[in-house]
Amino acid sequence: MRRVLKITLVSVAGAALALNTAACGGKKSSSGDSGGGDGKKSIKVGLAFDIGGRGDQSFNDSAAAGLDKVKKDLNVTTEEISAKPDEPDADKESRLRLLAGKGYKAIIGVGFAYTNAVVKVAKDFPDTKFLVVDADQCTVSGSNVEGACFSEEQGSYLVGAAAALKSKTGTIGFIGGVNTPLIQKFEAGYVAGAKAAKPGIKVLPAKYLTQPPNFDGFKNPALGNEAAKGQLDAGADVIYHAAGGAGIGVIKTVGGAGKWAIGVDSDQYNQPAVSSVKDHILTSMVKRVDTSVFDFVKAVADGSFQAGVKKYDLSNDGVSYATTGGFVDDVKAKLDQYKADIVSGKIKVPTKPGA
Structure with a gap:
């Protein structure tokens, strides 16, 4: 090649x-x-x-x-x-x-x-x-x-709880870049946190952009854009992505629709590529x-x-959730309690979807 x-x-x-x-x-x-x-x-x-x-x-x-x-x-x-x-x-x-x-x-x-x-x-x-x-x-x-x-699943649990607590439609979504065991950890934690915070929440079936060995799902924003449109059409008003560069497409599409996006790895509220929709970035699962x-x-x-x-x-703060923008301030006490319960071992966060 x-x-x-x-x-x-x-x-x-x-x-x-x-x-x-x-x-x-x-x-x-x-x-x-x-x-x-x-x-x-x-x-x-x-x-x-x-x-x-x-x-x-x-x-x-x-x-x-x-x-x-x-x-x-x-x-x-x-x-x-x-x-x-x-x-x-x-x-x-x-x-x-x-x-x-x-x-x-x-x-x-x-x-x-x-x-x-x-x-x-x-x-x-x-x-x-x-x-x-x-x-x-x-x-x-x-x-x-x-x-x-x-422990991506731990940070994802917290943003999943935030998604459920902030959703107005009662439907949220998850978009993964490439369907690998690593990205499945994000999905598993997100779904678990959402259901813990609001048992009646509807989590749409996870959408993975590509399957190995195709890794475009980590770099092609157009794929993220199309996946986000599908989940928005299905009623989701909060969508979390774990898709690297492709997630820029997710954030822009979700934000452009006036719904909440959740970023990943970095605090994406501060990223220039999504500055036009940063007020629709609810939080990010920060991975240090x-x-x-x-x-x-x-x-x-x-x-x-x-x-x-x-x-x-x-x-050890190796994973966390972002508070930039103040959009989760009203649920921060609940999220911090979940964090304390995870750290103490009271809550065991799954690492595989459906576990």
Whole structure:
């Protein structure tokens, strides 16, 4: 298949300049402050984005925010490379090997699709530390590999409760990007939270935009737009998406219809692509990918890296719900009580639909 890499150059000030580079050349890197005599050893950090890359205003941008914080707070040099849709694992391996071969000592694969490639490449570079964000099935292996896992179902439970409490039609919807076990966690938590908050709520059958190995459901806004129209026509007045860049289409369509949309991964109320309808973004299920990226690089830098799985959930604010806009202020007390009950173990949130 054609090999086109989307490379992102990030300036010292933290601003981003994205440029598309054909073929295999044109890889760019950037440096943080040199340390200027602070005695700290600089490390080189490589990050391979998931489909959509920096600028998707969702999952990848959360990872980018973590790297921006790394550049601001630590003494690092960075390089970023994006994936192509439907590429084979061999391409991901090549990308990771490229970074490792250039001396990057902390390398991050963003998205579960990197799991096999990270584990394989890490064996050949034992002195390099690797992180895979959203490790597939929350499993990694290797003494130099960390997997960041998130309890998406917990955060989704809270926005599901918000959806049910704010719905006026009594009908809500869920749109997933690609039908994978990971995205099913979002659906399962959302439905459970909605039904707990309002037992009589009608949750429309979940709509998944694509099936593996087609991953357009994470990047094509037109697919999100059409799915949202269908759920609006079925009476939903609150729709939650877990569809990455394709979710921009969901938000614009739902907001344009004057109904409530619920964002994902980032606080999407603040995203430029949906600014025209931000007053119809009820909340977002925030997934702190940025925190996992920063934690990993900091641990490599200070020598405290530990291999294995690191979990991010409601108990450590690894997932949460956004309050920007004030649209859930009237139900916040109830949502926070659900959060407390989940953290205490009183509420067990399912990770599979129908469980």
